Amino acid sequence: MSIIGWTFLWVGITFSVYIGIAVWSRVSDTAGFYVAGQGIPAVANGMAVGADWMSAASFISMAGLVSFLGFDGSVYLMGWTGGYVLLAILLAPFLRKFGEYTVPDFVAKRYYSNTARVVAAVAAIFVSFTYVAGQMRGVGVVFSRFLEVSVTWGVVIGMIIVGIYAVLGGMKGVTWTQVAQYCVLIVAYLIPTFAIAYTLTGNPIPQIAIGEVLPRLDGLQQELGLGAYSGPFSNFSMLNVFCITVVLMAGTAGLPHVIVRFYTVRDVKSARWSAFWALLFIGLLYTAAPAVAMFSRFYILDSFAQLGASGMQELGWVQNWAQTGLIKTQAWTDGMAPGALLDTIDRDIIVLATPELANLSNWVVGLVAAGGLAAALSTASGLMIVISSSLAHDIYGEIINPDASDQRRLLVGRLAIFAGLVVAGLLGIYPPGFVAEVVAFAFGLAAASFFPILVLGIFWKRCNRQGAVWGLITGLAFTFVMIVLMRAHVVVPGVETPILDTFLGINAQGIGVVGMVLNFVVTVAVTKATPAPPQDVQDMVEQIRYPRTLSAEELRAGSA
Amino acid sequence: MDDSSAPDIDRDTYWKKTIRRSLALLAVWFVAGFVMSILLAEPLNSIDFGGIPFGFWMAQQGSIFVFIALILIYVLSMQQLDREAGVEEDEEDTPPPTAH
Structure with a gap:
């Protein structure tokens, strides 16, 4: 056949x-x-x-x-x-x-x-x-x-x-x-x-x-x-x-x-x-x-x-x-x-x-x-x-x-x-001609946005809304702007050469690392300068750390 | 919870041990994936590993085997820790699968 x-x-x-x-x-x-x-x-x-x-x-x-x-x-x-x-x-x-x-x-x-x-x-x-x-x-x-x-x-x-x-x-x-x-x-x-x-x-x-x-x-x-x-x-x-x-x-x-x-x-x-x-x-x-x-x-x-x-x-x-x-x-x-x-x-x-x-x-x-x-x-x-x-x-x-x-x-x-x-x-x-470009950078954007605030949300009870929001915005904005500066010539007509070749030697595919680090740093810094999250949110974080569902009394006892 | 079923360790200890074990596993993850496969790949390539330069083998084969083993060790060691701290899920506790 x-x-x-x-x-x-x-x-x-x-x-x-x-x-x-x-x-x-x-x-x-x-x-x-x-x-x-x-x-x-x-x-x-x-x-x-x-x-x-x-x-x-x-x-x-x-x-x-x-x-x-x-x-x-x-x-x-x-x-x-x-x-x-x-x-x-x-x-x-x-x-x-x-x-x-x-x-x-x-x-x-x-x-x-x-x-x-x-x-x-x-x-x-x-x-x-x-x-x-x-x-x-x-x-x-x-x-x-x-x-x-x-x-x-x-x-x-x-x-x-x-x-x-x-x-x-x-x-x-x-x-x-x-x-x-x-x-x-x-x-x-x-x-x-x-x-x-x-x-x-x-x-x-x-x-x-x-x-x-x-x-x-x-x-x-x-x-x-x-x-x-x-x-x-x-x-x-x-x-x-x-x-x-x-x-x-x-x-x-x-x-x-x-x-x-x-x-x-x-x-x-x-x-x-x-x-x-x-x-x-x-x-x-x-x-x-x-x-x-x-x-x-x-x-x-x-x-x-x-x-x-x-x-x-x-x-x-x-x-x-x-x-x-x-x-x-x-x-x-x-x-x-x-x-x-x-x-x-x-x-x-x-x-x-x-x-x-x-x-x-x-x-x-x-x-x-x-x-x-x-x-x-x-x-x-x-x-x-x-x-x-x-x-x-x-x-x-x-x-x-x-x-x-x-x-x-x-x-x-x-x-x-x-x-x-x-x-x-x-x-x-x-x-659209830029699909391949965008897919490769979806990872950079995910690394610089979701990853830090998810990890900190689980492992750092004190992490609060102000920190996460500013961290997310900084990480996303930095990564997005850098990628545009380095890759715009592929997508935007009229731009012949990259506006920026590399950032400290890091190319567009790897730049998410810097965005991710910035996200972590900004989230921690802003959180430290603003009040702790409400008690029920802290209890929720405590709760997700243990496989079994903890009763309200257990939660109180544990946080003492 | 009455004394007869009291766990061996309290929840604080459970969480501290969880962090310590996670960090230890992530240290191995870093050494296998980044130190041996990237930073030291060039010098390690002078070692012959069954016909293949060792740095290259780590980067394209060995590191993946290490990653799989790390997750297995994590799963088993956390199950044991859950039992010690009395925070494992009861089989009856969890909701049954929803019928369609």
């Missing part, structure tokens, strides 16, 4: 499963809609976090980025996993004990301010939309390459599927679909990786096979006059690798669609276990990705060394991808440098093209396409829940119409998902 036949088969099977789960997990109350009735088992939640977290960027783009960046690609591998250590130790168990529906809920109650709720809700919506546009685009690309339908129809089909299970099942439908999607995406990622590891080294475990492939790759790089693949700091300075890693970690811990998943489990113990399962499941893909990166680079450079640029034009995978315009073979000439050849290959195709590169069977190629769709759709649906809960719960239910009935809130929540999907779809079909 052809690649397209297999892809239709895999996509058909997986989509039927998602729809089946949607029908099975319909919900009829807001607790089910926003937090899945808080009854999700820890292991299942770990898988759901994995699928929620691993987006089109992790599945489709990351190994390609690492392949081109070499050592410096570690910023993504460490940044997008190390954040879970912060989440598990500093946030997840305490936010679960607090136990309401959204991150803005916590910000509003902890800092006794509905203004803070609105700011947090707007920030959550902004971050989620920038993210979801990228997912819908990923769906469109997979459809157009493997199923030969247009990007527009691909996006529309993706919207309908997400719409069915998110509108019907809310968080519960999304959670169980994400469990299925995790299984699809991890199998789709690992099968070709195992196969290639076995072909190259005779050992199917990619994490072990790299021990044999890396010396061959470094040797090949040397032969072709390139620096060692394993040599650090050839793309970013040590300072920037450090700062970008910190930003990605703190940003991960501050992203609302990840945090909210920890509200869906039964108790604090399950929240802690979810964090462990989540990182274990994510780690399966993240430790295999550097192997995919090395294998694909090895294949490409090996073909180049043997065939030269003109000989490579005869290869099947080169011809397939040249048709999509993602490999620019027209720029290939005899005697061109290997670095110049690599520059003509779009980084996003590495994962999707690797099975073809290694001559794996057509069914594997089709499976990878279904995995890419699972990764994009699961992240998109998690983001839809955040957008819906921010609009319908935080803004409509708490600010505009606090007296609304449960039924009415549920209806508004469903309408909000529907509206969110339409906007996301339009962003996918007509992508």
Whole structure:
């Protein structure tokens, strides 16, 4: 059977499963809609976090980025996993004990301010939309390459599927679909990786096979006059690798669609276990990705060394991808440098093209396409829940119409998902040129805004509203202004060069670190100069520190 | 709470121990993720680790394994601390999952 036949088969099977789960997990109350009735088992939640977290960027783009960046690609591998250590130790168990529906809920109650709720809700919506546009685009690309339908129809089909299970099942439908999607995406990622590891080294475990492939790759790089693949700091300075890693970690811990998943489990113990399962499941893909990166680079450079640029034009995978315009073979000439050849290959195709590169069977190629769709759709649906809960719960239910009935809130929540999907779809079909720019900086903004005030809100009882508000504003404003100064030339017409190259040597991706530190400093300084928060807020902070619910007498006794 | 079920440690001690353990785990997180994988990556790369320069291995493989292990240690050690302080959740206490 052809690649397209297999892809239709895999996509058909997986989509039927998602729809089946949607029908099975319909919900009829807001607790089910926003937090899945808080009854999700820890292991299942770990898988759901994995699928929620691993987006089109992790599945489709990351190994390609690492392949081109070499050592410096570690910023993504460490940044997008190390954040879970912060989440598990500093946030997840305490936010679960607090136990309401959204991150803005916590910000509003902890800092006794509905203004803070609105700011947090707007920030959550902004971050989620920038993210979801990228997912819908990923769906469109997979459809157009493997199923030969247009990007527009691909996006529309993706919207309908997400719409069915998110509108019907809310968080519960999304959670169980994400469990299925995790299984699809991890199998789709690992099968070709195992196969290639076995072909190259005779050992199917990619994490072990790299021990044999890396010396061959470094040797090949040397032969072709390139620096060692394993040599650090050839793309970013040590300072920037450090700062970008910190930003990605703190940003991960501050992203609302990840945090909210920890509200869906039964108790604090399950929240802690979810964090462990989540990182274990994510780690399966993240430790295999550097192997995919090395294998694909090895294949490409090996073909180049043997065939030269003109000989490579005869290869099947080169011809397939040249048709999509993602490999620019027209720029290939005899005697061109290997670095110049690599520059003509779009980084996003590495994962999707690797099975073809290694001559794996057509069914594997089709499976990878279904995995890419699972990764994009699961992240998109998690983001839809955040957008819906921010609009319908935080803004409509708490600010505009606090007296609304449960039924009415549920209806508004469903309408909000529907509206969110339409906007996301339009962003996918007509992508503004700056989507990629904005997504990368969502982390910087999350690190400089949410992360410090959430951590201080839990670990420092004295922290008050004035401190948090000023800290948040300082962190956000500084990071935003710096990013605009450094990146405006990419987005704003008429601006040719960056207004500012770096800030003390830190580039736009890493600048969130400075914003985060400023946020911490300002929050502490302003808090010290203003009165302590009310007693009931301090009691709430005391309460969330312990898994069991403390009685009022116990709270009084403890604070003495 | 009567004396027969009195916890081994009080809540203040529980919280202080929680902070201390969290800081210890975060120290390991920093050493594995930042010191070994970034700051000392260049010198550590001269060590051969099963065919792979060690600094590079830490940055792309080892640090992730360490992160997973850290969360597991945190979960287990906090469960034990919860029991010592008598602040663990009772199974019957928690609300049952909502039916759909």
